[in-house]
Amino acid sequence: MKKILYIQASADWGGTEVSSFQLASHLDPNEFETGVLFHCTAGPVCEDYRKAGIPFWTVSFPRVLQALKIIRQFKPDIIQIYGLRTNVLWRPLLRLLGYRRLIGVNQGLTNQGEKPSRGRLVLDRMTHGWLQNYVVNSQQIAATLTEEGFDPTKLLMIYNGIPLNGFLKKSGTQNHPPVIVCVGNLRQVKGHTYLLDTFKILRARKVSFEAWIVGDGPLKSQLVSKTRDLQLESHVKFLGRVEAVKSVLQKADIFSSLPLSEGVPISMMEAMSCGLPIVASRVGGVPELVRDGTEGFLVPSKAVDSAAERLAVLLSDPGRRLKMGHAGRFRVESQFNLNTTVIEYENLYRNPAV
Known part of the structure; x- marks a missing residue:
């Protein structure tokens, strides 16, 4: 022993x-x-x-x-x-x-x-x-x-x-409007401020969506204040720290995260195991997990216009969401078990x- x-x-x-x-x-x-x-x-x-x-x-x-x-x-x-x-x-x-x-x-x-x-x-x-x-x-x-x-x-x-038996494929039902979820500590490196800027662009383009921010951290009050300043309160919900993250992921349609730096994120693996397509920054080890155009879309760091464009594509195309989500589930099963x-x-x- x-x-x-x-x-x-x-x-x-x-x-x-x-x-x-x-x-x-x-x-x-x-x-x-x-x-x-x-x-x-x-x-x-x-x-x-x-x-x-x-x-x-x-x-x-x-x-x-x-x-x-x-x-x-x-x-x-x-x-x-x-x-x-x-x-x-x-x-x-x-x-x-x-x-x-x-x-x-x-x-x-x-x-x-x-x-x-x-x-x-x-x-x-x-x-x-x-x-x-x-x-x-x-x-x-x-x-x-x-x-x-x-x-x-x-x-x-x-x-x-990740333990795949703890996560299930998302059911075929779609939310109206579609739900974007982000899971992560509310710290500067996680890039939530850029995600909010992305949501502002989507709202200005009259794209229908709802966003759930899961997690807690030192920037929470600042991010809540920015959400209010951008008039996004009707679109963005802060759920705080959630113990049963998988239950939230299974109810969402898209996972998006725009970190400034990242390893190979566990939260992204969990989202993929639930069949969610990804829109994320092309930083750190993220491209080793998500292949651009296959399991989701990757954009340059801080590129909020590109992120908004990619999210708009997925928000308007349920079939593509499901196809990329299935590819993500298979990738996690085969490579990140x-x-x-x-x-x-x-x-x-x-x-x-x-």
Whole structure:
């Protein structure tokens, strides 16, 4: 039995937290025992670990001594670290303390734009040598890190996947007006302000639609205010954080997201598994998930006119929505299945130096 400890910088619900929880809860319990150290204050994801019976601890950053005590008591064989801040702190410290089987995870290059800041890259590059493996979740991240001088022998690309039995194909019924849904934390990098600008263009063109914004975050009041300023209150609804996201996705017709930067987003996979066509920014790992013209449409970052044009096409064509939605469901089933992700991580844990 190998003991694996995940160290995470956030206990809030986001793509990284969803993917790490799904991984921890689906590893073979006869071969692996997992625990999670949240080096942050407690958050909503903790309840999911509690329900799953996976041990976890919360230690406010940067209280290192208390965290070290927990690590020593758990006695992990492998430590997997998420987030730049926690990686930069724990990589050298754990190696100095004799922990050699360290795996870093990078699921997004930056919090602001398509390229990571020079400071973030320098810190990441300076400390990644202490890792045995550095897992990334997109080919785009792997290519960027290689170009920036990271050791390619340490890099390993493993796509995130989702449990398909938790999501069903959308029924053939159509909403009138059609519903556009966006799921994501309300932060600057997610580009909600550009999505609202896109909705303004659609309304000006008298395109019939309704939009649901699912999620919470620091920009909520600003986005609600902008919705009011753009006179979109009759079109846009803010649903807040929703536990049963799949039930919302199954009631929608189109998924749209215009992030400034992104890995390979879990929320987009979930939408595709429910048979929704996608309109999204062509950034990060998104093109590895959505092929332009097949599972949906991709537009340049911040290109609200292009996004409005593509959304208008789908809003007016139920047949195309269904065709692209079916293609998206098949793509997730074949390429982004959680079972495949789990198998690849289990193989890594059996030999972390792969």
